[in-house]
Amino acid sequence: MSLTxxxxxxxxxxxTALMFAAAVRWWPRFARAGWRRVLGRMGLVLxxxxxxxSAVGLAANRSFLIYGSWTELVGREKAATVSAQDGPGTSSVRVTGRQKPDVPGSGTKQVxxxxxxxxxxxxxxxxxTPAYVYLPPEYFQKGNEHRVFPAAVVLTGYPGTAENLLKPLPYPRTAWTLAREKKANPMILVLMRPTVSPPRNTQCIDIPGGPQTETFFGTDLPKALSGAYRIGASPRYLAMMGDSTGGYCALKIALEHPETYSAGVGLSADYEPESYGAGDLFHGNTDxxxxxxxxxxxxxxxxxxTSFLVTTSLQGEDNYQATQKFIQKVKAPAQVSSITLDHGGHSFNTWKREIPPSLEWLSRRLADR
Known part of the structure; x- marks a missing residue:
């Protein structure tokens, strides 16, 4: 059975219910003295x-989608690699399935x-690496056959799964609603996790002798997306956004690759690599x-x-001071905006509040048509 x-x-x-009932039923039998009865009581309690x-852990994992499979849970998930037999030797997108977004409507793609x-x-x-690509209804509507769209690569945190960005963080539903209410332009969303070489937390860094994840996000991914979807060719059509570790990646790639991404959004972002699950990322390369x-x-x-948007909270976040330093250090021609909540935390509830204004902000900075 699947972990989720x-x-x-x-x-x-x-x-759990059966074992609790059995413990209540059998407890009197083990109430007397004797080492066997003591072991029996210990066994029932254990x-x-x-x-x-186990029930609490499964419930938490179902809510937060920290691990998507048993192999992820035990740290044995292996990264997929591209071999010569897999394709023509170019960056590409291969569709493996389709589903309806969680939005109201008739179910047709045009709606x-x-x-x-x-x-x-x-x-x-x-x-x-796997991902989900949300295509807005305008992408399929008559008269838009040659229209190009802006796109945002959206990253979850570590060790989360891409499903986090469908639920509990409702990115497609939010983008659909904002476009319907004329608060944002329709945009393509590429929903994925930064862990493209699992189980390692590579944090969008090219590791000497290891996974080249900056190259993937900075060069390969934009090339693959532009070859598969009607996304504008200039940086004005592409942005990166993420929460936590994904927010660090979004800011890092947007900062280091302005030739590809015109904007980066970091929700509760880190500003330097974290050590959890990372291992040796640099192998002595101090630069x-x-x-x-x-x-x-x-x-x-x-x-x-490049335009940046960073978010934090006055209470509940530990990145407030670092966020203020980031804001102060951004200089022209780059630009920076921020969202500072009175109360928040490093959690889905906080990010759900920040997603709508962040997508509106992105829409104003990305080209359309």
């Missing part, structure tokens, strides 16, 4: 606790749009280590014509 399946959750809940913790489940393959990085610190990069490297 309803069946597994129901089975564990049922087993069994109930293990099942209760609700469509979500494609895809495998994105990178020519230079040799990385292949690359400095470059991965976004505050250092703003001080020492040229800033392109």
């Amino acid at each position: 399946s309803n069946t597994l959750f129901v089975v564990v809940l049922f087993a 069994a109930v606790q293990v099942l209760v913790l 609700v749009g469509e979500i494609e489940k895809v495998l994105i393959e990178g020519e230079r990085s040799k990385i292949a 690359e280590q400095k470059r991965s610190d976004l505050l250092w990069s703003l001080d020492h490297l040229p800033q392109g014509n």
Whole structure:
């Protein structure tokens, strides 16, 4: 059974209830003295606790989609790589499935749009990773056959899954609603996780002798998307957005690749690589280590014509001071905007509040048509 399946959750809940009932029923039998009865009591308590913790863990994972499979949970998930037999040797997008977005409507693509489940393959990085691509209804409407659209690459945190960006963070539904209310232009959303070489937390860095994840996001991904979808060719049509580790990646790639991305949005972003799940990212390359610190990069490297949006909270976030430093260090021709909540946390509830104004902000900065 899948780690996130309803069946597994129901089975564990049922087993927990049965074990609790059995413990109540059998407890008097083990109430007397004797080492066997002591072991029996310990076994009953342990069994109930293990099942209760398992049920709570499954419920939390279903809500936050931290791990999508058993292999992710045990850290044995392997990264896909592009081989010579996989394709013509270019960055590409391979559609593996389609589904209806969670929005009101008749279900036709011209009304609700469509979500494609895809495998994105990178020519230079040799990385292949799954993603979801939300295509707005305008993409399929008559008269728009040659219309080009803006696009935003949206990244979840680590170790989350791309499904986080469908639920509980409703990116397609929010984009659909904003376009319907004329608060934002229709845009393509590419929903994925920054962990393109699982289980390692590579954080959009080209690791010496390891995964080339900056190359994937900075070069391969834009090339693959422009070859598969009607996305404008200039940087004015492409942005990157993310939360937590995904927010760090979004700001990093937008900062370092203004020739490709015109905007970067970091929701509760880090401003330097985190150590959790990362291993040795630099192998003694001190120049690359400095470059991965976004505050250092703003001080020492040229800033392109890029727009940034960063978010934080006065209470509940630990990145407030770093966010203020980031804002102060952005210089022309780059631009920076910010959202500062009175209260917030490093959580989906906070990011759900920030997604609508962030997409509106992006819409004003990305070209349309």
